[in-house]
Amino acid sequence: MNQTDNKTPRKQVAVIGGGVAGIVAAHLLQKTHDVTLLEQGDYLPLKVSGEHAAHVCAYARRHGQRAIVVVVPLLPVRLLGDNRVLPLGKEVWADTVLELPDGLASAGWRNLLSGESHSAGGQLAIGAILASFPVALLTTGGEP
Numbered sequence: 001m002n003q004t005d006n007k008t009p010r011k012q013v014a015v016i017g018g019g020v021a022g023i024v025a026a027h028l029l030q031k032t033h034d035v036t037l038l039e040q041g042d043y044l045p046l047k048v049s050g051e052h053a054a055h056v057c058a059y060a061r062r063h064g065q066r067a068i069v070v071v072v073p074l075l076p077v078r079l080l081g082d083n084r085v086l087p088l089g090k091e092v093w094a095d096t097v098l099e100l101p102d103g104l105a106s107a108g109w110r111n112l113l114s115g116e117s118h119s120a121g122g123q124l125a126i127g128a129i130l131a132s133f134p135v136a137l138l139t140t141g142g143e144p
Contacts, residue, residue, distance in 0.1 A: 037063045044104075048126065050096030055079045055087075056126055058098050067104055069138040071129050086134050090127030097123040109138040 041061035046069065048056040055076070060069045073079065073087045080087060087093070100122055109118040114133045118124055129136045 037061055037066050037068060041067075044101065046101075047099040048096060049099060050126070051094045052079060052092075052096040052126070056096065056098070060104060062103065065140070067107060067140045069098070069100075069104070069109065069136070071098060071126065071136040071138070073130070073134060076134070087130060088134060089131050090125065093125070093127035093130065096126040098126060098129065099123055107140040109140065112137045112139055 038061065041063035044060040044062060046058040046060055048058055055074050055078070056071065057074050058069065058071045060067055076087045080092070085092075105122040106120050108120050109124070110116070111118070111129070111133075113136060114131075116132065118128065118138065129138070
């Protein structure tokens with residue numbers, strides 16, 4: 001692959017963020033043809049608050065009216081202790097919420113990994129976002 005080609009998966013992973021979340025996000029966004037969001041979108045670290053906020057990494061990429069939000073658990077073994085289950089649902093995440101800035105709070109969200117929809121609002125419960133799959137890739141409503 002040509003390292004200078006902005007459409008290569010390697011470039012897309014580097015732009016969206018490394019690790020498994022970056023690979024998954026780049027693959028899904030490449031399939032939906034939303035390459036502009038990856039290449040030109042602004043990076044926005046997102047605030048997480050609540051009991052387990054230290055166990056969540058969340059950020060957004062925004063370009064024009066389009067945006068994605070990536071939510072990934074951090075150190076799930078420390079979070080779950082001896083309970084060897086996936087970090088899913090309100091029982092695990094309690095009052096932990098993702099705080100969306102004004103530019104993102106008015107959007108409705110669809111999780112590309114689970115198909116679930118989430119209403120617009122200034123906060124999204126992590127237990128709802130991670131209800132059925134341990135990572136989330138949320139995209140604003142509508143097709144790219």
